[in-house]
Every structure is written in C-alpha cells, then in structure tokens.
Amino acid sequence: MLSQIRPAIVMIVLFTLLTGLAYPLAITGLAQLAFHDAANGSLIERQGVIVGSRLIGQNFVADHYFHGRPSATSAPDPNDASKTIDAPYNAANSGGSNLGPTSQKLVDRVNAAIEAEFAAGRIDVVAADAVTTSASGLDPHVSPQYALAQAPAVAAARELPVSRVRALVESQIEQRMAGFIGEPRVNVLELNLALDELR
Structure with a gap:
C-alpha cells in the first residue's frame, strides 16, 4: 500500500x-x-499619476470632454443588496445588458439615448455607438463618426476652433490592425488627454 x-x-x-x-x-x-x-494593464501615466488604462473606458460626463459610448455595467444597490444600480464603466462588474434586438426595454433605452443626445445639443448625427452599449460595458473606444460629431460641442465648451478639435480627433484615429482586422476607432481617454494638452 x-x-x-x-x-x-x-x-x-x-x-x-x-x-x-x-x-x-x-x-x-x-x-x-x-x-x-x-x-501591467496598459496604464497611462501623466506627471507621475496613473490616470487610466488604454483598455478600460471611463465615464466622461463634462461638456468639455469627449464622451464614450454608454455602459451597461452595474453595482449592488447600497440600500438593497438584492438589487443593482447603474454604475457606468464599473470594471468590477463587466458585462452587457443582454437585451436582444426584439427587447422593448432596449428599444426604449436607445430611443431615450437618442433624444438625450439631441436635447443636450452635443451632436447633430447619431452614430450607433453613441446610443448602444458594448458587450463588456468597458469599451474604451468610439467610432471616428461619433468622436467627430462631438467635436463642435467640445470646441464650444473649451472655446477652441472647431477645425482644431476636428484635426485632433483625426490625429487620434487608430486604423484597422494589419489593414483588415476590426474597425477604425478612437480611444476616448487618450483623446481627452490630448485635448487637455491643447490648452
């Protein structure tokens, strides 16, 4: 044995x-x-301070910054642990909304987001990623169309020429990998950091 x-x-x-x-x-x-x-997480550092990661989006809400796409992430409700509350870009709870194309809740949410975008006056053309969430809820990128649509509002909030802000967006566009993988995109955090340097 x-x-x-x-x-x-x-x-x-x-x-x-x-x-x-x-x-x-x-x-x-x-x-x-x-x-x-x-x-080490593709961290971005400015003046010795880590400001974020190239891989995880952040919830920018101020008018003088470009906004990322909506996030469907949530967190436990502090008042009732059996429920959740919206917590955009919560990296501890990555996930999509799991709402299908026939979901009335999804249709209502997208329509409300479209109305909110127009009401805020931030854009005049609604790109798909302006009103739909990503599968992870943490996508750090937006389409060039959505970024360029926000340029006039960001330029007005910062009192900068629109042409200068548009040129900045165009300089931040990342092309397809190897010329055919993925879509052109703009990293919102990197764009906003470059925007801060325009002052």
Missing part, C-alpha cells in the same frame, strides 16, 4: 510545484520582459 501512496504523493507535490508555481512564474517573467506595458 505504501509503495502505491508514496509515488502518488510525490507526483502531486511535483506537479503542484511545476504547474502551480514554476509555470506561472515563468510565464509572468516572460510577459514582463517581452510585453511589459501590456502585462
């Missing part, structure tokens, strides 16, 4: 050390050497 238990215990210890300790440490070390920025 002992002759069968000893090899089993040795194998458990060996593979625990190999797959539970050595392998994760090796992969972590390799990632730090080869992809240091990505392995």
Whole structure:
C-alpha cells in the first residue's frame, strides 16, 4: 500500500510545484520582459499619476470632454443588496445588458439615448455607438463618426476652433490592425488627454 501512496504523493507535490508555481512564474517573467506595458494593464501615466488604462473606458460626463459610448455595467444597490444600480464603466462588474434586438426595454433605452443626445445639443448625427452599449460595458473606444460629431460641442465648451478639435480627433484615429482586422476607432481617454494638452 505504501509503495502505491508514496509515488502518488510525490507526483502531486511535483506537479503542484511545476504547474502551480514554476509555470506561472515563468510565464509572468516572460510577459514582463517581452510585453511589459501590456502585462501591467496598459496604464497611462501623466506627471507621475496613473490616470487610466488604454483598455478600460471611463465615464466622461463634462461638456468639455469627449464622451464614450454608454455602459451597461452595474453595482449592488447600497440600500438593497438584492438589487443593482447603474454604475457606468464599473470594471468590477463587466458585462452587457443582454437585451436582444426584439427587447422593448432596449428599444426604449436607445430611443431615450437618442433624444438625450439631441436635447443636450452635443451632436447633430447619431452614430450607433453613441446610443448602444458594448458587450463588456468597458469599451474604451468610439467610432471616428461619433468622436467627430462631438467635436463642435467640445470646441464650444473649451472655446477652441472647431477645425482644431476636428484635426485632433483625426490625429487620434487608430486604423484597422494589419489593414483588415476590426474597425477604425478612437480611444476616448487618450483623446481627452490630448485635448487637455491643447490648452
């Protein structure tokens, strides 16, 4: 019996050390050497302060900043733990709304968002990503169409020429990877940081 238990215990210890300790440490070390920025969250730092990540959107609501797309993330209601409240760009609770195209709740939410965009006077053309959420609720990008539609309102709020703000947006457009993967996009945090530097 002992002759069968000893090899089993040795194998458990060996593979625990190999797959539970050595392998994760090796992969972590390799990632730090080869992809240091990505392995640490693609953080953006300004004047020694971390202001965000290139990979996670933020909820910009001020008129003098470009806004990201709506976020469907939520958080527990502090008054009733059995319910949730809207918490845009809550990285601790990533997820979409799970509302299908035939959902009346989705239709009502999109129509309300369209009316709110026009009422705020921020845009005159509604891009799809201006009123729909992403699958994660944390998308850091908007379409160039949505960013350019916001340029006049942002320029007015900052008292800058619209042409200057549009040129900034165009300089921030990221093209398709390898020329055919994905869509052109604008990282909202990076755009707003570049906008702050225009002062």
